[in-house]
Amino acid sequence: MDIESSRSGAHGEPDAAAWVTVEEWGGSSGSALSRTAVLTASASSLASNRFGSRWGRIGSRVLGAFVPEGFPGSVTPDYVPFQMWDTLQGLSTYIRAMLSTQALLGAIGVGEKSATVIGATFQWFLRDLTGMLGGILFAFYQGSNLDSNAKMWRLVADFMNDLGMLMDLLSPLFPSSLIIIMCLGSLSRSFTGVASGATRAALTQHFALANNAADISAKEGSQETLATMSGMGLGMLLAHVTRGHDLVVWVSFLSLTIFHMYANYKAVQSLSLSTLNYERTSILLQYFMEHGEGACIAFLRGFMKSILSCIVVTGTMQAN
Secondary structure, three states, X not given: OEEEEEOOOHHHOOOOOOEEEEEEEEOOOOOOOEEEEEEEEEOOOEXXXXXXXXXXXXXXXXXXXXXXXXXXXXXXXXXXXXXXXXXXXXXXXXXXXXXHHHHHHHHOOOOOOOOXXXXXXXXXXXXXXXXXXXXXXXXXXXXXXXXXXHHHHHHHHHHHHHHHHHHHHHHHHOHHHHHHHHHHHHHHHHHHHHHHHHHHHHHHHHHEOOOOHHHHHHHHHHHHHHHHHHHHHHHHHHHHHHOOOHHHXXXXXXXXXXXXXXXXXXXXXXXXXXXXXXXXXXHHHHHHHHHOHHHHXXXXXXXXXXXXXXXXXXXXXXXX
């Protein structure tokens, strides 16, 4: 906010023509500033002027609830394509979740007179317990590898989630093995929760250009909430339309699953990570061996960029 004033008159007394101007500017250190309003006041008048249309200001406010402050200058260029594909894959996940949950609830006897509350509760408890134990074991064995292989584990996480939903959808077809299928599905999704959460933290650090990892994480949560609500609504509609039509349910589920994996592949493909892991280092060394000195310079540049990124991330973590 800028303030500009003007005074005139003899012997230091304020003149009637004295005025004060207050300017409002929008933006942040990560993006270009733009003037949004001007307020001019004098002894006899008060005038205000806003720049931009009303709908444009409303759109900016709405957009600000879902993107980090200073967007797009405060994030890396690969943030937008990744978030676009990630939102689409999340939307397909929540639509399929309604179909798989409906099948699972039917398998444990919801809506049947012969089913008992205690039996359904025990089955659900055993399912959740298996998932919790599976998540602990997965974090113990693979937790240290998730940062350096974020792309691979993100694809693995979504594949395991698809496998868990498939187990839920299969559960009504094998009533004698219901408990085993339920537990396997929960175990599969437990890997998803650990791997997805850990890789998301690594990607958030990658996207943050203005020390705004917390803001990016918060806005990603808002985007996911919007996708969840949309997916739940569409999923309930799809579940109602396909109810009693098993073939349509399976065709819809498999079609959405194929799209889900494609969207995940495109999201991971759009990432341009600037750090070296074992696989990327091996690729660079192989390229160096095949192309000689010019590749050596490119390798050293990439290596130094990786070292600088690690120093910046470490300094940020220590400062926080």
